[in-house]
Amino acid sequence: MPWLALPFGDVRKIHLERVFAVDMNPTIVAIGSSYGQTNKVLVDREIYSLILHGAEAYPFTEERFEYLEERAQEMAKRxxxxxxxxxxxxxxxxxxxxxxxxxxxxxxxxxxxxxxxxxxxxxxxxxxxxxxx
Structure with missing residues (x-):
């Protein structure tokens, strides 16, 4: 995948769990512009709908997500x-x-x-x- 990930057991995990108020492993956190909201933090379920398409979902923009959804709808018609x-x-x-x-x-x-x-x-x-x- 084209995004960063911490290796299992990385000591920075404890600090990040506090910052993002998460305590599950694995956890997905996305930071940045998402759906026009700068610096919005998305955690777990909010992100899953964006990454169902794997690396094709990157970059996480509304336009990219709409394109992938339209493409999936067209495929399903067949x-x-x-x-x-x-x-x-x-x-x-x-x-x-x-x-x-x-x-x-x-x-x-x-x-x-x-x-x-x-x-x-x-x-x-x-x-x-x-x-x-």
Whole structure:
């Protein structure tokens, strides 16, 4: 990723935890211009929506985020709205939360195929769902 990170166990962590009022490890903190607010500090959940796209999200500007969202919307238009995976009837969702893909076990947090059954909690990344097809 194109941003700085502290190595695990770095002694500067204690000072930074106090400054940013965080006590979780790992924690993501972004400092700088974000959505027109100079020197705004974003922590964890606020940042996750920006970095779901990985290094492509950098620089963290409103224009960049809008571009990535538009691109994701265009890609989703080409995907099937429903598909079957083993015993699961999956539906395409613009899921605005984090999930673990049941195929590759990696995290996702945007578009996914999820089981229509309530409380099933079966998720697939679009890539994993469409590769199966």
């Amino acid at each position: 995907w099937p709205k429903k598909l079957k995976h083993d015993e699961h009837e999956l539906v395409l969702s613009d899921y605005r939360n984090f999930y673990a893909c049941n195929a590759c076990m990696e995290m996702g947090g945007s578009w996914c195929f999820l089981c229509e059954k309530k409380k099933c909690n079966f998720f697939l990344h679009p890539k994993c769902a469409l590769d199966k097809e």
